[in-house]
Amino acid sequence: MLSPTERKKISSFAKTLLPHFSAEMKKYEEIYSDFSANGYSKDLCEQYADAFINNVKKPMPEDIIQIASLYDRIHDNKSAGFYLDMLAEKKMPSEERFRYCVEMLKNISKLGNWRDAEDFRTENINFMQIYGTKQSLQKQADMYMALALVDCAAKRYNDAFKLLRFGYKPSGRNDTQLLEMLITGVYICARSGDRDGLTDAVTNTHSCLKLFSEYEFAWSKSYYEKRIEEAAEGIL
Helix, strand or coil, X not given: CCCHHHHHHHCCHHHHCCCCHHHHHHHHHHHHHHHHHXXXXXXXXXXXXXXXXXXXXXXXXXXXXXXXXXXXXXXXXXXXXXXXXXXXXXXXXXXXXHHHHXXXXXXXXXXXXXXXXXXXXXXXHHHHHHHHCCCCHHHHHHHHHHHXXXXXXXXXXXXXXXXXXXXXXXXXXXXXXXXXXXXXXXHHHHHHCCHHHHHHHHHHHHHHHHCCCCCCCCCHHHHHHHHHHHHHCCCC
16 A cells, blocks of 8 residues: 555645645545554455545546555455446556556456456557556566466466566565565466476565565564465465
8 A cells, every 4th residue: 555655746736735635645644554553454445445436526546546456455356346447448647557557457367357358458568568668677567467467367377477587676685576576476376286386486485575674564474474375375
């Protein structure tokens, strides 16, 4: 979940001038405080959705994208897809469109609709690649993980693994993005049925987690341990 500071950065200047912006940010900070203490949960998703989407006349695309991401984190792919559908015909700035495309590819692939995922990728791949290559390695990693899930859904497991090897350079021993990529690799191994490869992938991912010297939240370590276990069972 974006921190309050990160959310302010992606808010348009015009929005920050609106009279309700301060109250909105206060509510966001309250929800983020709950997230910081308790992590991802159904209650968090419902709080966020009610505050920024369900009871708002014109919800912002960044909030719709984020609620989809939050539902994705608790494996509620149908709810994530429901919110993403709100943006299907909406024009968005490049940053929001890129994040929307990433979430859509993840969602359709996890739902098992590989043909739809491939069609969506074909329709948006030029934009994603052009925009993505100008972004940080972290954002590129988000794109390549999403693309890998499309190939995984289509049972092209070797192609999926190739996408994960796009050339990411770890930023240190506490690199959560590297950990996310390794967990995605565990998931792909599990879906492929390669038991030996799965064992190695799980071992490597646990080794990466053991290198961490600090965590952003008190619940982070147990959260990632659970993520590894779930990925090994074919749940991402």
